[in-house]
Amino acid sequence: MLAVAAPSTLTPLRVANLAKTYGGGRGVSDVSFSVTRGSITGFIGVNGAGKSTTLKAIVGLIAPDSGVIELFGRPASFAARSRLGFLPEERGLAPRERARDAIAFHAQLKGMSREAAYRRADALLERIGLSGRARARIGELSKGNAQRVQILCAIAHDPALLILDEPFSGLDPIAQAEVQSLFSEFRSQGGAILFSTHSMVVAERLCDHVVIISDGRTAFEGAVAEATTHAPYGVYVTINDDAALLEIVQALGGEAQPFPSKMSDALRWRVLLPRTVPVPALMRALAERELAVHGFEPIQADLEGAFWTLAGQRAAA
CATH class of the missing domain: 3.40.50.300 (P-loop containing nucleotide triphosphate hydrolases)
Known part of the structure; x- marks a missing residue:
């Protein structure tokens, strides 16, 4: 001992x-x-x-x-x-x-x-x-x-x-x-x-x-x-129609940030949503537009996500 x-x-x-x-x-x-x-x-x-x-x-x-x-x-x-x-x-x-x-x-x-x-x-x-x-x-x-x-x-x-x-x-x-x-x-x-x-x-x-x-x-x-709790709230989305995604995200009150890498012709986005908007609401909106979604992964509320949010806020202050 x-x-x-x-x-x-x-x-x-x-x-x-x-x-x-x-x-x-x-x-x-x-x-x-x-x-x-x-x-x-x-x-x-x-x-x-x-x-x-x-x-x-x-x-x-x-x-x-x-x-x-x-x-x-x-x-x-x-x-x-x-x-x-x-x-x-x-x-x-x-x-x-x-x-x-x-x-x-x-x-x-x-x-x-x-x-x-x-x-x-x-x-x-x-x-x-x-x-x-x-x-x-x-x-x-x-x-x-x-x-x-x-x-x-x-x-x-x-x-x-x-x-x-x-x-x-x-x-x-x-x-x-x-x-x-x-x-x-x-x-x-x-x-x-x-x-x-x-x-x-x-x-x-x-x-x-x-x-x-x-x-x-x-x-x-x-x-x-x-x-x-400071980790970003949202989802990673891989999709072909970038303009449609941006329109839907804006309507939901969120913001979308593109990743530089592509999977085929589809671009991967990090979509940040207001915490009052459930993640399935974004999926429903994409389905209603009949958009081809190649990836849809909720962002994990973990320490790593919180770190980048909090450190970024401090650096910007």
Whole structure:
């Protein structure tokens, strides 16, 4: 079983109006969100949106220009950061270091005794199915197994809050499932997790909350179910008669956006409808005009659709 640092009723992490600008102009300008105890929060944004900058500021690798970072109800400090586990975007384990030694070393860095650190390393390697590779050097491991060892290094000292930058990068589906199980167990014992990811599927399946960042600012913070309500509502239609489709969509109060690729002579459209108009109403209107419809697929109300809507609204603001 995983062990988690002594529970606290205080909010593990609060970020308010965080700003950090680099010489080239990149960084963040207004990031705010909270991570609650016993939760998994996905941190989502395109490359360059400011995810890594925010995570590095939280763990103290860079100093923000302005804003507030609170850990466990107090301003971030060295003592508070000792209760964090961090997986950076840039992986840094030495290739000749052995897996067991690497995990124990990271535990000792945060104050564990040598004996306790090695017991912890052995337990974690067994938990994730790598006990047989405990003496293997990092450079001898597959990319996925090396990534799993790095994740174990982040949790070796029983942190109360995990800050993870793309933890599923390089993991095959089986390894992803094992790590997700590890995270769920960590959360069930009161630990909190904030992780950045490009996988909307993983975020939707694993997270309680999501924070969407766009152009250096928070575009959305809230429950996954709430985020998905912002997904576009409508249908993908593939049809020959573009003019007729546009006429029908306009009559229904919607809008149609063409895709560049064609199937034969038919063009695929993304049709966005008012939420008061049921999708079958569009199908009936097309049938009444006796139009040849080659494809008709309702748009899924998922996190990916919501992300592009919310991020686009933030970028346009």
